[in-house]
Every structure is written in structure tokens, then in C-alpha cells.
Amino acid sequence: MREGRPSHTAAWVAVLRGLARSSLDTRAADPIARDLVPQPYALALGLAHRFPDVWDRVQDVAERYSAYHFSHVAMRTRAIDEAVADAIAHGARQLVVLGAGLDSRAWRLSNLHDVVVFEVDHPATQAYKRAKIAHRRSLARAVHFVAVDFERDALDERLTQVGYDATQHSVFVWEGVTMYLRPKAVDHTLSILARLASPRSTLLVTYAERHHRNAGIQAARWILRRYGEPFRAFYTPDTVAAALARHGFKAISDEGLKDWVRRYLRAESPSSIERLARAVRA
Numbered sequence: 001m002r003e004g005r006p007s008h009t010a011a012w013v014a015v016l017r018g019l020a021r022s023s024l025d026t027r028a029a030d031p032i033a034r035d036l037v038p039q040p041y042a043l044a045l046g047l048a049h050r051f052p053d054v055w056d057r058v059q060d061v062a063e064r065y066s067a068y069h070f071s072h073v074a075m076r077t078r079a080i081d082e083a084v085a086d087a088i089a090h091g092a093r094q095l096v097v098l099g100a101g102l103d104s105r106a107w108r109l110s111n112l113h114d115v116v117v118f119e120v121d122h123p124a125t126q127a128y129k130r131a132k133i134a135h136r137r138s139l140a141r142a143v144h145f146v147a148v149d150f151e152r153d154a155l156d157e158r159l160t161q162v163g164y165d166a167t168q169h170s171v172f173v174w175e176g177v178t179m180y181l182r183p184k185a186v187d188h189t190l191s192i193l194a195r196l197a198s199p200r201s202t203l204l205v206t207y208a209e210r211h212h213r214n215a216g217i218q219a220a221r222w223i224l225r226r227y228g229e230p231f232r233a234f235y236t237p238d239t240v241a242a243a244l245a246r247h248g249f250k251a252i253s254d255e256g257l258k259d260w261v262r263r264y265l266r267a268e269s270p271s272s273i274e275r276l277a278r279a280v281r282a
Contacts, residue, residue, distance in 0.1 A: 094118065169200055172193055178206065244279045
């Protein structure tokens, strides 16, 4: 954590959302990202948006040589957005974003008009984000910023203090976080979510898959270690489903880049290191 600035990975993820092009799908793009990222990244986004034809050619090359890994974040975003929309259609009226970072859903998803959003994150990151987003009006019914130091604060207590209702049908988004935690911390958070989630509530959680030996993925992990944000927890679809079941969540789907490329681009790609599990509170 860098005082007064978002983590490196939070900024990179926002940039990749902001760079998503319409040829992938406009629903994967993030028009808010440029407002949120530090200035050097905002400049890069501005150039890409100013010269879209040039950027499209660059991205074509990046896609070809990365086997669609370059668009992993954009497609992950779209998959989660669709699952959130489905949960709302089935009655969810609270959205809890865990480790929100520079998430922008409350400012770009129009289907949140009747949903209360709770953004949970470290106080330093949250203070930075609130300053950056202050000029924008959210599309949600309300947005509550829940500053939590996970080493000191009780998540369930902090959420309740700002109005979270454990009897309401909710959807929890835990995106791009578990791989940076130790397995005990992941399990502890799942136990808290089990207390917070009413029956039929949805949990959307991404995780790092254990078995990958791809050279590009290994290089990415090395870069993250160099920036002080190493991967610490790895799972398989079976071990994730078992962990969720221990805390009363039933896994109903588990997918990754291979599935998203096939669904959204009608192409083929090897699987990526990160997967998305969707579960329902029993």
C-alpha cells in the first residue's frame, strides 16, 4: 500500500479497463478509468482515446501475441458485470465491492439505480479514490465508502455501521484480491461473508489457478513480486468449490479467459491464471 496512492495493480487494472476498445465490446470499456488513475496513466489513456485507429492496430498485435491475455481484464469485467446484472434481476438490492480499489461500477452501471453500493477498501486507497471521483454523480441509489484496515477492523461491524442490512438480498464482488492474500485470510473473509449474506445472495470471487507454468504468466508474477504485490494463494476449481461450501456457499459456475474468449469473441484461447467463481448462499 502506497500512502495517498492506489496500489500498482489497482492502477494497472483500471488502465486495462479504460483501454478496452469497442471492437471487443463497448460493455467491456470503462469511461471512468481516466478520472481515477494517476496522471502518467491518465495521459496514456488520453492518447489511446485521441488516436483510436492507431491504438486498435497496437491492440491487434498485442492480442495476437498474447493469445487474448491482453484483454483478460476487460472480459473479466464484462463477465462480472453480467453476473451482477443477473443478481439484480433476481432481487439483489445491495452490492458490496470488497477491496474496491479503483472499481467504477457505481458510476457506470445504470442498472444500479435501485441498489445501494458499499465500497470496502483500505483507508489510504479510499481517500485517494474519493478525491478523484468527487465530481462525478453515481448511478446507484447510494454509495457508502467503508474504510477498513483488514488487520485491525471487523468487516461485518464496519458494514453494519454504515447501513448494510444482512437480511437483504445482496451481491458481493471480490475481484482481483484473493491471490494477494494468504489462504487463512481468504478463509477468514469467507466466514465473515457467510454471516453477512442472506439466503440466495450471490458471491463473485476471482482466484489464481494453481497449476500454470506458462512463461508469460510466470513473468507477470515476477513483475508483481518486484512491485511488492506477490501472489500468495492458489486454488483449483475443486478446491475453491470446497472452500465456498465450507462456508455455506454453493458454486454454480467457474470460468476463465478461455470461456470468455469463446463467448464474447467466438475465438479460441488458452486458459489464463485467473478464474471467476460464482456462488449462491444456501
